[in-house]
Amino acid sequence: YMSWKEAKAAVADLDVVAHKATVGSAHVMGGCPMGDDPKRSVAGSDGKFHHLDRLYIMDGSLFPTSIGANPQLSIYGLVYKLAGNLAKQLQA
Numbered sequence: 175y176m177s178w179k180e181a182k183a184a185v186a187d188l189d190v191v192a193h194k195a196t197v198g199s200a201h202v203m204g205g206c207p208m209g210d211d212p213k214r215s216v217a218g219s220d221g222k223f224h225h226l227d228r229l230y231i232m233d234g235s236l237f238p239t240s241i242g243a244n245p246q247l248s249i250y251g252l253v254y255k256l257a258g259n260l261a262k263q264l265q266a
Contacts, residue, residue: 201234201240201244201245202234202235203234203235203237203239203240203241203245204234204235204237204238204239204240205235206231206235206236207236207237207238207239208221208231208236212224212225216231217230217231217236220256220259220260221236221256221260230256230260232252232253232256232257233249233253234248234249236252
């Protein structure tokens with residue numbers, strides 16, 4: 175579409191029936207839990223991978239499992255803290 179007006183008109187012309195379509199959503203988390211014990215976790219509390227040098231994980235995979243809610247703000251906060259700490263470390 176070349177304009178917002180065209181897009182809105184196209185949406186209005188769609189043959190849509192309320193509650194006819196099933197919509198799903200997923201918030202994938204976990205898989206690379208952080209912790210101090212390399213036998214029980216993939217990364218340290220700084221997000222640094224235990225077994226490879228200079229590899230950091232900074233996303234929702236650091237949670238041990240799903241937190242049971244939309245993780246967006248939790249991930250933002252976690253990554254803000256981890257990235258800030260890494261930036262300070264690299265400047266030193």
